[in-house]
Amino acid sequence: MPVYNAPLLKIDPKETRRYAGLMRAKDFDERLIEDACQDARLLAEPRGIWQLYDYDCEKQIVKADPPFHIEGTKIGKHLSGCDKVILLAVTVGDAIEDMVTKRFADGEYASSVLLDAAATTAVEQLADGMEKAIKPKMAAQGYGMRWRFSPGYGDWPLDQQPELIRVTKCETIGISLSESKMLVPRKSVTAIIGLYKEVKGSEEAAHSPNGCAACDKVDCPSRKAVK
Secondary structure (H helix, E strand, O other): OOEEOOOOOOOOHHHHHHHOOOOOOOOOOHHHHHHHHHHHHHHOOOEEEEEEEEEEOOOOEEOOOOOEEOOOHHHHHHOOOOOEEEEEEEEOOOHHHHHHHHHHHOOOHHHHHHHHHHHHHHHHHHHHHHHHHHHHHHHOOOEEEOOOEOOOOOOOOHHHHHHHHHHHOHHHHOOEEOOOOOEEOOOEEEEEEEEEEOOOOOOHHHHOOOHHHHOOOOOOOOOOOOO
16 A cells, blocks of 8 residues: 655646636736745645556456446546556645635635645646656556546546545545545545556557547646647
């Protein structure tokens, strides 16, 4: 049950601007975004956990105890050729969300929105950092890593979120589910990463679209520019 608790030394203001829907707001005061990033960094309680499982890509079954079947065509295609998977969960805790709620209640709407965006950036950075930490460990075993895929993305239903809670054992870092199957704390992420045996000379990773490039929701306000 490997745990990941690296500190957040900096929160990306450009990504915060994107999550706040301000990419086209050229005259927006950058200091407000930077202040939100600093506040989020100080409020964050970063925690992460991950588990490694064998995987049957033909049947889309994670060989946990008990096993579970991954539903969805796109996620199945994404994990094609993988014989192991990593299930992970990360959170930046409750304090940021509590402050977002307080500022909104106090009428500090812009500050609330920016802090919320900075918190989203923070949890994504935490997940990115976990991936980077895991990658050399898997490479040493001869495995390449697919990019992480979360419930609710593509056709992987949120109804499978309880299974990710179970197999990641993320209750140990304070993550649970609401009745509507939303993660608590809200600024949390669960995801799966496929592991495939690397073949020398393979250019799979270079040609595999990921993130926004692999998503067909082109009207998403947080969508990155796709080249």
